[in-house]
Amino acid sequence: MTGLHIPGFPRIGAKRELKFALEHYWRGEADAEALLAVASQLRSRHWQLQQDAGLDYVSVNDFSLYDQVLDHACMFGLIPERFRDGSTDSELDNYFRMARGRAPSGEPVRALEMTKWFDTNYHYLAPELDNNTCPSLAPHKLLNEIEQARAEGFNPKPVLIGPVTLLWLSRGENRLNHLPALLEQYAALLAQLGAQSLEWVQIDEPILALDLPSQWQQALRTAYAALGAQSVKLLLTTYFGDLRDNLDLCLGLPVDGFHLDALRGGQEYIQAAKRIGEDQVLSVGIIDGRNIWKTDLNLALEHLRPLKRALGERLWISTSCSLLHVPVDLDRESKLDAEQRSWLAFATQKLSELRILALGLDGQGQEALATNAEAVAARRQSKRIHKPAVAARLNAITEADSRRESPYPTRALEQRNRLNLPLLPTTTIGSFPQTSEIRAARAAYRRGDLSKPEYEQRMLDEIQYCVKQQELLELDLLVHGEAERNDMVEYFGEQLEGYLTTTNGWVQSYGSRCVKPPVIFGDVQRPEPMTVRWSAYAQSLTDKPMKGMLTGPVTMLQWAFVRDDQPRSDTCRQIALALHDEVCDLETAGIAAIQIDEPALREGLPLRRGDWNAYLDWATESFRLSASGVADNCQIHTHMCYSEFNDIIEAVASLDADVITIETSRSNMALLDAFEAFAYPNEIGPGVYDIHSPNTPGVEEMVGLIEKAAQRIPADRLWVNPDCGLKTRQWPEVIPALERMVKATRILRSRL
Ligand code: GLN
Ligand code: ZN
DSSP states (O other), X not given: OOEEOOSOOOOSOTTOHHHHHHHHHHTTSSOHHHHHHHHHHHHHHHHHHHHHTTOSSEEESOOOSSOHHHHHHHHTTOOOGGGOSXXXXXXXXXXXXXXXXXXXXXXXXXXXXXXEOTTSSOEEEOOBOOTTOOOOOOOHHHHHHHHHHHHTTOOEEEEEEOHHHHHHTSBSTTGGGGHHHHHHHHHHHHHXXXXXXOOEEEEEOGGGGSOOOHHHHHHHHHHHHHHTTSSSEEEEEOOSSOOGGGHHHHHTSOOSEEEEETTTTTTHHHHHHHHSOTTOEEEEEEEOSSOOBOOOHHHHHHHHHHHHHHHGXXXXXXXXXXXXXSOSOGGGOOSSOHHHHHHBOOHHHHHHHHHHHHHHHTTOOHXXXXXXXXXXXXXXXXXXXXXHHHHHHHHTOOGGGGSOSSOHHHXXXXXXXXXXXXXSOBBOOSBOOOOHHHHHHHHHHHHTSSOHHHHHHHHHHHHHHHHHHHHHHTOSBBOOBOTTOSOTTHHHHTTSEEEEOOSSOOEEEETTEEEOOOEEEEEEEOSSOSSHHHHHHHHHTOSSOBEEEEEOHHHHHHTSEEOSXXXXXXXXXXXXXXXXXXXXXXXXTTOOEEEEEOTTTTTXXXXXXXXXXXXXXXXXXXXXXXXXXXXXXXXXXXXXXXXXXXXXXXHHHHTOOSEEEEOOGGGTTTTHHHHHHHTOOSEEEEBOSOTTSSSOOOHHHHHHHHHHHHHHSOGGGBOBBOSXXXXXXXXXXXXXXXXXXXXXXXXXHHHO
């Protein structure tokens, strides 16, 4: 037999039960007992799925009410002082205060910092370490879950984040100083687990896929020298990339087994199979935990069979990483046609794939393997996927296609003449409030209760209102407000060929928040203009210039499930060409400024520094491909939020956008340092107020920020705008905030 397990399962629930239970609890509509009951049911259900699929172990402690890193911070007593104010007796509420700054009981407080989990779209809460940090063990969550699993007849394999990864992900100076104290607690925990006669513990050290400073490599050696001697067996688990220079280090650690990502890790699992000790197991993560494609099981078996011969029962098979990053169940998709469905596997389906692989290794499961082979072949040949015209166009791209006609200084003059904007022009980032009326209209339209013409008329009315408000505010460059968009990626995904959208393909982003990434399955093509009528209508309502609004190719790629049968760079260029046509059509319709949002440019950076340039080359080329079809007097904007710019400023400059708007207000304009130091040549709109806060900023505050910006960037290349889109705000907040922004701008214009 071959050992079967997964590094983790999604916890949100096929119907997002956890999300709704959490939000009820936070709103005070349900008590803790109700929330915990839902959590317990979800765990049972997910274990049952794993057991039904024939997995040898079910993963325990992959469940979390909010975030697994926060769970570990709590388990090891890494709780900052401000959450020990005694303002609540409820441990649960204190947990939520750490996660989101507030809870039904206890005082509001600054939450832990939230940041991205490696190169995924999942966000974790960063533990904070300081001189007062004193690790201590509180393992009741983990122990309760183990007990629950056993009571319900499952064979639990607890999942832990390893101590070195936990420290790496934390905030604070000299974090490694905390390693010895933390290791004591880990050792105590493992001893407890061993005493419970648990066989295996999965211990995740995904930082092994990163460029590690030598003291962190040493920390891993120290840690596992201490932990590997415990009575429970450790499966050291890595994912999200290859281990490269860390492979030797990893395989040298005194543990009982290794899990490697066989998709992103290249051939390293084959090397590992040759090198592991005779009493060590190798778990090969050969089913993609980061994507939704059906696995080519016959191909996987070809790779696995020699390993099976070499390792026998010491070969385990698994998904590449936790299934947290894929939706729960394909069977809940009612709108996909049979062909599309045959291409896909969500978390639940991936469990069945594992089972078929195990059967296949024993010479069984022929029927399932034959069906899989058919599906895989059908996808490879589908006419819906391959479009010769798209391939031909991609092949014909020349260097000139990603270059504007003239350099920025020439364009700037022409744009100035055409747009006739004042010094420090004011604008917004695109969206205006998505009101409950807008959302209700869209829901009614989706249900069929509102006809298409009626729905579209409502959106036009919203646009008219939005344009009117901006005129009253006397903003300089207007936007149509994006009323018609549910989401900046899905909206375009619904209109492009080669994309499909799901109805229930939710993936946890953080806490109760989920995203529903569209799926790029085939060659991308734009059957017809996507935004032109809305922007043209908006422009027809005003004499002020109207900014067209598009989502850029890198962001369209980054926030989707991407096809795995060609390089991401090719897919990105295809999207770029579709957007190129949209940009040209907007220009033809008389739109003089077009914004191409790329908030995800930085997110796409590979985990290893050495891979950055290759990515940035095709990513920035794709942006320029989409932006370069227009005349010099058409002003191209881009927007990026939550980005550090220091280490990618050259790439950002190479986008050659005429104007870039960025998030800066929270950093007090510190993010501009990178632009100043680089002598960034084009125009910049550093956000002057934080749209994520419900508080309206004061005029003086904004004057101060703009002045600060003007010290770094010449005023004739500065714009004034909020940090990001306004879709999550209410009109009564937006109007006064923008009024003050305009006022602050006027004050400065008179001073400069
Ligand atoms: N144009 C988009 C908006 O205003 C940009 C959103 C974003 O940067 N995430 O909503
Ligand atoms: Zn933004």
